[in-house]
Amino acid sequence: MTAASAATAPVGHNDGVTDTPRRGRPRSADADEAILTATLAVVGEAGFRGLSMDIVAERAGVSKATIYRRWPSKEALVLEAMRHAINPLDDVDLGSVEADLTTYLGNLAERMSHGKMSDVLPHLIDVAVHDPQLRHSLDEYVAQRRVPLLAILRRGIDRGEVAAHVDPELVVDAFVGPFTYRRLLTGAAIDEGFVRELIALLLPAIVGE
Amino acid sequence: MTAASAATAPVGHNDGVTDTPRRGRPRSADADEAILTATLAVVGEAGFRGLSMDIVAERAGVSKATIYRRWPSKEALVLEAMRHAINPLDDVDLGSVEADLTTYLGNLAERMSHGKMSDVLPHLIDVAVHDPQLRHSLDEYVAQRRVPLLAILRRGIDRGEVAAHVDPELVVDAFVGPFTYRRLLTGAAIDEGFVRELIALLLPAIVGE
């Protein structure tokens, strides 16, 4: 866990090596686990709207104070729970940018359409607008998901497949932006056809001539 | 006002000409105005989070029942208030797709960065996920903003500037998607440079060769 991510990590935890000797009764790792698990369960069943701190506390067999000792808000808790649960999309390397993009974006499309967490993101976005701390954590979470895509592009540049002057960050925005735009705003389908057409549109713009 | 938009329009309004003559005390147009104005004022000052129906009622000098008689929920009210306030971006026609895009996207960038309503959208998105009615209204609102962009592209195709096989809807997604992606998720800057680079990246992909 990086220093940056500490924003939403359990407050006051000491994951470092030999800082201060840690006085008092240590935080219960069981409680951490139980709270995050309960949070995921409740969000999965009742959605974000149906999630209350009281319910999480009850399900986790934990008092509310124990939750608030770790996370300052419901949203921070949920964000942490998401980190806890998500296995990142693996990087893929099939030898060509087109194949890699097709695979990776196909997986992403699948997740955004049917993932159980898909209704949580909008809420987090909403809250993050007003809460810089949460915004930071959300950024970081998002950045994590960009990494494989950046890798694909950089390999493409190395291989000469992609023009050297192309800014990979911008291209990632160009690929991922339409996904979130459809998901959050237009509600248009995010399916295989969409992925294919998007690649067909953008790929020519980045290949080296 | 279209039929579709009736979802969030004041309930039971009689916009027709000579339906039933309506008995009893008529709805106060002043109240409509006062409620929407108060809503905008409060959202502007305190953000969406600081907006409560009680506060709006007090500010508007109106009872809560009067609000609920017109709109079914807080979100419907806010969406209506946004429609009420926003003047759409005018279509532009400078003779070339590149010039049109630069102008239109430049204006959009300006608005998304500094508009006073910029923090309302995330909240509406959040709510729209769970409320199909509101989702519909939001779609419509979004569609309105796509219209000028579609017009630019279609004129480009007509002039032969843009390849005929290009799907204008997809291209709109490709242009607007990165804007919302940055605004809502990464928090990256949406400025003149971004607009310029995005156009530089995408334009070659749509021009007829």
Add this chain to the structure above:
Amino acid sequence: MTAASAATAPVGHNDGVTDTPRRGRPRSADADEAILTATLAVVGEAGFRGLSMDIVAERAGVSKATIYRRWPSKEALVLEAMRHAINPLDDVDLGSVEADLTTYLGNLAERMSHGKMSDVLPHLIDVAVHDPQLRHSLDEYVAQRRVPLLAILRRGIDRGEVAAHVDPELVVDAFVGPFTYRRLLTGAAIDEGFVRELIALLLPAIVGE
């Protein structure tokens, strides 16, 4: 209900005749009744310690907000409930001060020993020390109970049984004081014998010679 007693009466009630015409939905008299009844029931069953606002609310079929709209604190509520429940000790007039005192103090002794409310008073006293508003209400409540005793003494003075120079208020203190002292502090018995002895001690001190 006197003006003075308004201190703990439901806040904002208008028991007057034709003040302001009272706008808005009026307070529910049913709720008043249900709350006070539930309060008495819970205090009777679980004692003051076992009384929580949540429990009262549930038992009364009422929301906590509805209770807090009427009374500012648990103690004010309980005091009001006591007023609501208690039928005052009737004045007695048997023709002689001794007989009257014996009867009245006998009743009082019975109540203080076995009354179900007997454990509430100590708590109210405790709180009243810090809350002037409640103190006032408690004073008034206490004063009510002194009235019959004062009447007995004044009749005695009128009949020449009691010396004219005697201060009835002081004598009431002298009679009632030992009762509360035993009840609250020493825990000594408050029985028939005690009443008899106390009268035997004090009566000679107040009779006219």
Add this chain to the structure above:
Amino acid sequence: MTAASAATAPVGHNDGVTDTPRRGRPRSADADEAILTATLAVVGEAGFRGLSMDIVAERAGVSKATIYRRWPSKEALVLEAMRHAINPLDDVDLGSVEADLTTYLGNLAERMSHGKMSDVLPHLIDVAVHDPQLRHSLDEYVAQRRVPLLAILRRGIDRGEVAAHVDPELVVDAFVGPFTYRRLLTGAAIDEGFVRELIALLLPAIVGE
């Protein structure tokens, strides 16, 4: 310290001489002192209501466990703190019952009106109703204060000033009762005039004729 008082004395203390020699680290006398001092300070500043175990612990530079190792409850702690602080009213012997009573009751009046602990007693009374252990300790504390008064009366009987058939215990109740009654219930003044009048009323009833 008597056996009876052990109820609220530090639990497990070994005040005896040569019981078991006690192994392990002995209790810190400093901690005892610091806790009691802090308790008195906080009660003095914030009243009983503002007293929490956490605050006492912090002020005393002590952990809560250290407090609970000594006293089983907040009330037991406070009662002990009161014992610790209060120097009993000395017995007086001026040669006449009237003079003795005037002096002793005058002092008592002064204390009850202005003593810093004057608001603690009501709370202890409240708690004692439900806690037999504490009730016992409170009785004992009260009894202590009755002793000088009993002595005055017994000397009066010995000297023939007071009628032999008078029950001193009852007379003490008759004198002290009105004090506590005013203090706790009516809120009436407890001043020199009150003392004078009370003596004027009761003294004739107890003198031997």
Add this chain to the structure above:
DNA sequence: GATTAACCGAGACGGTACGTCACGTCTTTAA
């Protein structure tokens, strides 16, 4: 000198109740 047992501070823990807030509905009187 090593062991042992009770102590110490810090502070986390489950629990319970608090008093507040906002929601969307309902019930008055007045227009």
Add this chain to the structure above:
DNA sequence: TTAAAGACGTGACGTACCGTCTCGGTTAATC
């Protein structure tokens, strides 16, 4: 019939104490 006023049930909020329970570490008396 609509209006303003405001009470209503519901349900969640975040806080504050309670008294208990670990922690790592300390301090004597015993072995």
